[in-house]
Amino acid sequence: MTRVERIHVLVASIGLLGFQLAASAFGAQSVEQFMQDGILISVKEPSLAISVEDSLTFVGRHPIAIGEVSAGERFVFIEADGESVRRLFIVQFEGFLPAVDDYFRYNLSGRPVVAKYPFRSNGYAFDMVEQIATNPTGESASTNAFLRSKGYSAPDLWMMWRSLTVPDQARKKEVILFYVEDLESIGLTLADLYKNDSETQEWINIQEKLAVRANSSFQLAELDDNGQPINSTWSSMPSPLMR
Secondary structure, rough: OOOHHHHHHHHHHHHHHHHHHHHHOOOOOOOOEEOOOOOOEEEOOOEEEEEEEOOEEEEEEEEEOOOOEEEEEEEEEEEEEEEEEEEEEEEEEEEOOOOOOOOOOOOOOOOEEEEOEEEEEEEEEEEEEHHHHOOOOOOOHHHHHHHHHHHOEEEEEEEEEEEEEEEOOOOOOEEEEEEEEEOOHHOHHHHHHHHHEEEEEEHHHHHHHHHHHHHHOEEEEEOOOOEEHHHHHHHHHOOOOOO
């Protein structure tokens, strides 16, 4: 076994431990979010439906923990080449733990409204192995362990477009939509995208196209009084950069 392979085994083992701890700490799956006929339904905060493109297959849901501050759950959709994951779409439902006296402080004023919720978006590229090593019980570690438990492997380098909203008046909850692609497949490294912690022009240009692909991969819809999607309200996220 090579050094890199040993690192991957260690990372997967640590991530699986974090995944198991989160599952143990935060109990059963939420009944407020579920899959119904291939559509993700969230009946409360947020009240909306999420339809993901057919090439991204739903593989399951898993709990997450962000330290001792917040917790939640991720619904995971993938496109894979055999066992190798090439694209991910993740819906993350998260909230502060009851004992935490804090709230989400995102400024959502003037942001585009889709299915009655304002969203802000941005791009980000990262090294999965490095993130897991830095935070072995965090979201990346949990998702990596979850994918491995399903028989999949993920690349080390990713580029991501994410959109988020805060659906409750108390601002105790957030929903994040992650669209993630394999960065290695286009032959770039993080050094090509960031210089002295600033985005390069190449990365800015890539994000514009990444945003279009991300926002065309899913649609959102409002729910009626019976918790069913209102067909006339299905909408896509606007594609310009929205920081």
